[in-house]
Amino acid sequence: MPELPEVETVRRGLEPVLAGRTLVDVRISDSRLTRPHDPLAVAMRLCGNRIVAVDRRGKYLIVRFESGGALVIHLRMTGSLRSAPDGSLPDDTHRRAVVTLDNGSAVAYRDVRRFGTWDLFEPGAVEQYLDDRLGPEPLSGRFTTAVFARALARRRAPIKSVILDQKTVAGVGNIYADEALWRAKIHPLREAAALTDVEVATLRRTIRAALQRGVELQGSTLRDYALPDGEYGGMQNEFKAYGREGEPCARCRTPIEKIKVGGRGTWYCPRCQRSPREAV
DNA sequence: AGGTGGACCCGAACGC
DNA sequence: TGCGTTCGGGTCCACC
Structure with missing residues (x-):
């Protein structure tokens, strides 16, 4: 069950893979992942964005774009991300999304129980969303x-x-x-x-x-x-x-x-x- | 307002 | 062996 340490570990693994790269192809095969938004519309909006950072707040992963927008991923219980440096991924019945980057590598999202979420935010909107839901970061100086x-x-x-x-x-x-x-x-x-x-x-x-x-x-x-x-x-x-x-x-x-x-x-x-x- | 419990999922573990 | 039932876990939401 991904909690702070697991999400932070995923963040550390993903940041070097994603930062500086542009999304050239996004496929979302589970409508639950983006609801109430149409997965096709979300995939289209993601495409072409250049990633500048991968952050974490609580159990949320924040993929930040050059545009100022962000993709917020929550793994809930069984979500996981897998990077494929050469872009080739083994078959997986529980795969829910795949993003392909401008260097030919890919990142796949897998979620057995389909509780995880991908939410897209306009520039400036993500901090409010997270602050509405979350208290202080326990490993920061704010958690006194x-x-x-x-x-x-x-x-x-x-x-x-x-x-x-x-x-x-x-x-x-x-x-x-x-x-x-x-x-x-x-x-x-x-x-x-x-x-x-x-x-x-x-x-x-x-x-x-x-x-x-x-x-x-x-x-x-x-x-x-x-x-x-x-x-x-x-x-x-x-x-x-x-x-x-x-x-x-x-x-x-x-x-x-x-x-x-x-x-x-x-x-x-x-x-x-x-x-x-x-x-x- | 704060507390509680159900819904959402689905594979694994369990019970008969 | 096989089949039905229970369990679990993060967040949201309805209800008190």
Whole structure:
């Protein structure tokens, strides 16, 4: 599941491939990808644009054009991008789009579950769109303890749900939420506003540490995620909580438990991360 | 307004 | 073995 580290890894792989190149051919074979817009119309508008940069904000990829416009790609759960330096791509039933560049190379978009999106923006429009949806970048200096504390204040929802809210902090998904809470020794069901100042500071630090480690290991490959060159991430080998039901906690050997929080599978250590009642 | 739960997808895993 | 059912995950949206 692409979260911040996975999307950042994709960005780093794509930037050198795309920057400075012009789109000479764009084929979109899934109408869900661009809806409510006609995929043919989007493909036509993309064609001829010269790419100047590939940026990331939260889990969004931003392909910026010389024109000032931008293509915003969200991979959701199963989207992935694959670059083909010589322009040749193996058959793939889940391929949804292919762009060809002016040097003969190609980039293919694959998405098994078809939740991903490609949205085109006019010059200047993309920042507003992203700022409407996203809080601070967790690895930037803007994500301070004071900013984080303000975002948690008066929130009565479980802390896990609040850090999954992209307005609280951009880019945390189900995996890194569980990993950050495990590192901070905070139970996922704790009421967000009830965290102590020390806990807020600790959780800010562990969110950053978990995401940073994910970036270093080029993300986590579980099923569908892969780098643009086809390689795999390594973060899955360092999971302390996510998906580890019944396995011993890396700190105290207590078996990891699985619960539901806000409808999401949630793994935590029942001993290190005390329950809401015990923790008072 | 903030919180909750369903919809959207579809392959994998599971249950009988 | 085979078939039906359940699960999951990011975001949006309806509802309270």
